[in-house]
Amino acid sequence: GEDVEQSLFLSVREGDSSVINCTYTDSSSTYLYWYKQEPGAGLQLLTYIFSNMDMKQDQRLTVLLNKKDKHLSLRIADTQTGDSAIYFCAEIGSGYALNFGKGTSLLVTP
Amino acid sequence: NAGVMQNPRHLVRRRGQEARLRCSPMKGHSHVYWYRQLPEEGLKFMVYLQKENIIDESGMPKERFSAEFPKEGPSILRIQQVVRGDSAAYFCASSRDRLGTDTQYFGPGTRLTVL
Numbered sequence A: 001g002e003d004v005e006q007s008l009f010l011s012v013r014e015g016d017s018s019v020i021n022c023t024y025t026d027s028s029s030t031y032l033y034w035y036k037q038e039p040g041a042g043l044q045l046l047t048y049i050f051s052n053m054d055m056k057q058d059q060r061l062t063v064l065l066n067k068k069d070k071h072l073s074l075r076i077a078d079t080q081t082g083d084s085a086i087y088f089c090a091e092i093g094s095g096y097a098l099n100f101g102k103g104t105s106l107l108v109t110p
Numbered sequence B: 001n002a003g004v005m006q007n008p009r010h011l012v013r014r015r016g017q018e019a020r021l022r023c024s025p026m027k028g029h030s031h032v033y034w035y036r037q038l039p040e041e042g043l044k045f046m047v048y049l050q051k052e053n054i055i056d057e058s059g060m061p062k063e064r065f066s067a068e069f070p071k072e073g074p075s076i077l078r079i080q081q082v083v084r085g086d087s088a089a090y091f092c093a094s095s096r097d098r099l100g101t102d103t104q105y106f107g108p109g110t111r112l113t114v115l
Helices: none
Strands: A004-006 A009-013 A018-024 A031-037 A043-050 A055-058 A061-066 A071-076 A085-092 A104-109 B005-007 B010-013 B019-024 B031-037 B043-050 B053-056 B065-068 B075-079 B088-095 B110-114
Touching: A004 A085, A009 A018, A018 A031, A018 A085, A018 A104, A031 A061, A043 A055, A043 A061, A043 A071, A071 A085, B005 B088, B010 B019, B019 B088, B019 B110, B031 B075, B043 B065, B043 B075, B075 B088
Parallel strands: A009 A104, B010 B110
Antiparallel strands: A004 A018, A018 A071, A031 A043, A031 A085, A055 A061, A061 A071, A085 A104, B005 B019, B019 B075, B031 B043, B031 B088, B043 B053, B065 B075, B088 B110
């Protein structure tokens, strides 16, 4: 199947910006998503971007998409300790199913 | 509007027993998806159902696993004769329309432990 790759771990200090990166291989991806998972919980949809967009901003979150390089990033401004979680990148192409990366564990330290 | 509901939240079974996982989609959603998350892995698609129909079960193991979404009631993921390798978190998601025109919203998951 098509691959979605993410770095496994990121540590930032409270108040700094966090940037979580994702690469994918499916050239037919139509939508790309970012989900947040806190320990023992389900997935919370954070934001998504359509493949013909370059950028989407939603409060502290900024999503950048480089379709040529198949690279997606999520920037969290003014990162707080409550942002500590696992962040999953996911894409969907012409099928029915979301294709997820393995997740990036974000640790925010005081 | 309640979100996607799953029960039980935690399920413990011994090897060889059956596990039944339930999912009630969000109100107004007629598309249900099941995913499995193994420890320290991302979610893997299992099956996509609409009311009374299995649309895509390409991610389901060929044996022991089955899913349904009846006209009335929740969607059920059934695992017969469970083995230790079935231990995982099982997530259900729902959408109003087919994904791509609408977004999938996830339930809290059922964490299955096989002893």
